[in-house]
Amino acid sequence: MRHSRVAYPLTWRVMDVFERLAAAVWPSSFQRGLPYLMLLPAVVLVGLLVLGLIQIGDSSLRTLDTSTFMMSENYTLANYQRALSEKFFATVAGRSLMGAVIVTVITLIFAFPYAYLMVRTPSSALRKFLLVALFLPFFIGQVVRAYGWLIILGNQGMVNEALGLVGVPPMRLLYNYPAVLFGLVQYMLPFAVLMLAPALTAIPAELESAASSLGAGWVRTFRHIVLPLARPGLVGAGLVVVTLSLTDFAIPAILGGGSQDFIANAIYDQFFRTSDQGLGATLSLLLVAVGSILVGVVFMLFGAGTLAMGDERK
Amino acid sequence: MGIVSTDLHKAGAIAVSVKDVGMVFGDVHAVRSASFDLPKGKFLTILGPSGSGKTTLLRMIAGFDNPTSGEIFINGQPVSAVPPHRRAIGMVFQKLALFPHMTAAENVAFPLKMRRHDARTIGEKVERYLELVRLGGYGGRRINELSGGQQQRVAIARALVFEPDLLLLDEPLAALDRKLREEMQLEFRRIQKELGVTTINVTHDQREALVVSDEVIVMDGGEIQQKAQPVHTYRSPANAFVANFIGVTNFIDGKVSAISGSTVSVESNGQLLSGVTAADGAPLVPGTACSGAVRAEQIRIASARAGLEGLETIVEGQVADSIFEGERIVYEVTVPVLGGAILRVFNHDPVSHLQFGPGENVRLGWNAKDMHVFKK
Numbered sequence: 001m002r003h004s005r006v007a008y009p010l011t012w013r014v015m016d017v018f019e020r021l022a023a024a025v026w027p028s029s030f031q032r033g034l035p036y037l038m039l040l041p042a043v044v045l046v047g048l049l050v051l052g053l054i055q056i057g058d059s060s061l062r063t064l065d066t067s068t069f070m071m072s073e074n075y076t077l078a079n080y081q082r083a084l085s086e087k088f089f090a091t092v093a094g095r096s097l098m099g100a101v102i103v104t105v106i107t108l109i110f111a112f113p114y115a116y117l118m119v120r121t122p123s124s125a126l127r128k129f130l131l132v133a134l135f136l137p138f139f140i141g142q143v144v145r146a147y148g149w150l151i152i153l154g155n156q157g158m159v160n161e162a163l164g165l166v167g168v169p170p171m172r173l174l175y176n177y178p179a180v181l182f183g184l185v186q187y188m189l190p191f192a193v194l195m196l197a198p199a200l201t202a203i204p205a206e207l208e209s210a211a212s213s214l215g216a217g218w219v220r221t222f223r224h225i226v227l228p229l230a231r232p233g234l235v236g237a238g239l240v241v242v243t244l245s246l247t248d249f250a251i252p253a254i255l256g257g258g259s260q261d262f263i264a265n266a267i268y269d270q271f272f273r274t275s276d277q278g279l280g281a282t283l284s285l286l287l288v289a290v291g292s293i294l295v296g297v298v299f300m301l302f303g304a305g306t307l308a309m310g311d312e313r314k
Numbered sequence: 315m316g317i318v319s320t321d322l323h324k325a326g327a328i329a330v331s332v333k334d335v336g337m338v339f340g341d342v343h344a345v346r347s348a349s350f351d352l353p354k355g356k357f358l359t360i361l362g363p364s365g366s367g368k369t370t371l372l373r374m375i376a377g378f379d380n381p382t383s384g385e386i387f388i389n390g391q392p393v394s395a396v397p398p399h400r401r402a403i404g405m406v407f408q409k410l411a412l413f414p415h416m417t418a419a420e421n422v423a424f425p426l427k428m429r430r431h432d433a434r435t436i437g438e439k440v441e442r443y444l445e446l447v448r449l450g451g452y453g454g455r456r457i458n459e460l461s462g463g464q465q466q467r468v469a470i471a472r473a474l475v476f477e478p479d480l481l482l483l484d485e486p487l488a489a490l491d492r493k494l495r496e497e498m499q500l501e502f503r504r505i506q507k508e509l510g511v512t513t514i515n516v517t518h519d520q521r522e523a524l525v526v527s528d529e530v531i532v533m534d535g536g537e538i539q540q541k542a543q544p545v546h547t548y549r550s551p552a553n554a555f556v557a558n559f560i561g562v563t564n565f566i567d568g569k570v571s572a573i574s575g576s577t578v579s580v581e582s583n584g585q586l587l588s589g590v591t592a593a594d595g596a597p598l599v600p601g602t603a604c605s606g607a608v609r610a611e612q613i614r615i616a617s618a619r620a621g622l623e624g625l626e627t628i629v630e631g632q633v634a635d636s637i638f639e640g641e642r643i644v645y646e647v648t649v650p651v652l653g654g655a656i657l658r659v660f661n662h663d664p665v666s667h668l669q670f671g672p673g674e675n676v677r678l679g680w681n682a683k684d685m686h687v688f689k690k
């Protein structure tokens with residue numbers, strides 16, 4: 001008896017029971033439907049998003065009656081007219097777009113050597129250190145990190161105190177555009193590195209050896225081999241950084257101190273300060289449109305294939 | 315350095331000179347005190363099992379790694395301070411390392427552009443080298459639109475187009491199927507002879523080493539075991555490793571009982587067998603534990619009553635197995651007088667094909683000069 005138990009362990013028999021149960025509940029004739037069933041949660045989530053968009057679209061076509069605080073019954077394009085003509089919104093949009101572009105360029109420049117070193121270093125200790133240093137900020141969260149910068153960069157902050165030691169009078173390091181961009185770059189860096197690292201891993205180190213034996217020093221190896229082959233990673237990382245920066249809320253709010261609002265801050269104000277749902281919805285849709293056009297243009301320029309999706313061939 | 319080799323350096327006849335080169339990774343001695351000279355225009359193959367240090371040696375010559383000891387000379391100049399892109403060395407990598415974002419022609423043009431050749435001559439030169447590797451008209455293809463053999467040819471053209479002093483091949487044929495591999499081996503040989511470029515080829519394929527090379531270096535455990543011409547390596551292996559690695563060899567263990575000149579008498583299981591000392595092997599004295607090596611094709615097989623006249627060593631045995639391999643039959647014969655050792659014997663004689671079945675009694679014979687005796 002014991003002998004047969006050894007030959008056929010209890011865990012196997014438990015698994016057999018489960019399998020039989022599963023077969024009763026889910027006959028194999030249903031198997032073909034399984035992949036579609038697994039798609040269902042994603043479809044539901046995207047569907048909800050579309051429903052929300054329709055709702056927002058509806059709101060954006062109604063204006064707020066400031067005397068009754070009721071939304072108008074009739075559809076009108078007045079909100080769009082306001083959003084596109086008022087100088088304040090143009091300023092905010094320009095600030096956000098330019099900020100997103102500057103942050104993306106700086107982030108990619110910083111992230112590339114970091115990712116390259118992380119991928120290529122022969123020392124596994126250094127690789128682990130770089131990875132941990134990358135993930136640590138994720139555990140801290142965006143808002144806490146922004147407050148951290150307040151402590152460091154504030155008028156009585158560590159930086160100004162250090163400057164004071166060498167006789168430099170306190171400087172206003174916060175609540176200006178560079179402070180916001182600085183905070184965004186710091187926030188985006190890990191995203192960019194994480195998107196670049198797989199793209200760089202996919203470039204065999206042997207290609208760089210080959211280039212050097214063919215007469216290319218490291219600068220030209222980088223320009224002619226590494227950079228072109230890393231393009232999918234750069235485009236992907238750039239897209240993520242540009243969209244996340246463009247739509248960011250916390251960093252402009254905290255490090256900009258209300259003077260450096262991005263689009264998301266303006267939307268927040270419409271929804272929760274002036275309670276103008278209509279204008280808030282309009283701004284939201286315009287932001288979605290600008291983001292989509294940006295992504296669309298990048299896809300047209302580089303092809304969706306550059307994101308390592310689908311087949312290599314055009 | 316001897317007077318002769320100094321003269322050779324002065325005459326510029328030595329392309330590569332490796333002097334006491336060693337490479338240590340942590341506690342792994344990948345290469346130990348390797349030394350050899352390679353004359354210009356020669357085709358050298360470094361042959362050895364996986365992990366024997368072949369790639370490490372090649373990478374040091376190419377300049378990707380610096381030796382932890384010793385020095386490498388190219389055209390008489392020490393090169394440890396010269397980075398790879400300043401050495402005139404073409405290398406074909408194990409995985410080819412073609413640039414996937416460029417066409418075949420752009421790959422071949424790359425070294426010319428990097429070396430700032432006159433832009434007007436590049437196109438014509440690329441075309442000439444693509445033709446040399448029989449890829450004329452394929453220049454516009456992307457790398458992933460070419461077959462394995464064609465990619466191989468692009469890699470060769472790219473490594474040769476800038477007329478390097480030295481061509482290095484790191485097992486570029488290992489991934490090809492046998493037929494294509496043998497075709498490419500002859501192709502390498504043809505191109506090397508046509509251009510006269512000094513070449514170092516690395517492989518674990520003994521057939522390739524024998525077919526393509528002027529000289530063969532056999533490596534094991536990071537150490538050079540033998541450097542000789544292919545025929546010499548095959549006929550007079552320096553030690554048991556070389557004898558075993560190249561060809562199919564039977565080893566008969568025993569003890570040296572007497573030596574006179576190059577003739578050795580080996581005692582094995584009470585039998586006295588006659589052999590010769592290995593030409594490049596370690597010296598033997600009576601009483602040394604040794605191993606007699608006889609190639610499978612040097613042993614004649616005949617029926618139990620046959621005379622096998624003219625052969626100096628004759629033993630009785632019983633066929634354990636016979637394996638038909640097309641152009642030859644491999645017999646595995648148990649020999650009781652040698653302690654039940656199983657000897658492998660090739661028979662290429664079509665007349666006697668399938669003459670002996672399992673269990674049949676046979677006689678085996680070989681000449682004393684065909685048993686090489688190595689120190690154990």
Ligand SMILES: Nc1ncnc2c1ncn2[C@@H]1O[C@H](COP(=O)(O)OP(=O)(O)O)[C@@H](O)[C@H]1O
Nearest residue numbers: 339342344362363364365366367368369370371
């Ligand atoms: N970069 C490296 N770091 C550590 N060990 C290495 C490295 N390169 C090679 N080795 C070791 O050196 C030995 C020889 O390797 P290699 O030269 O690649 O052999 P082969 O090319 O003959 O197969 C192996 O034991 C291998 O594990």
Ligand SMILES: [Mg+2]
Nearest residue numbers: 368369370485
């Ligand atoms: Mg190797």
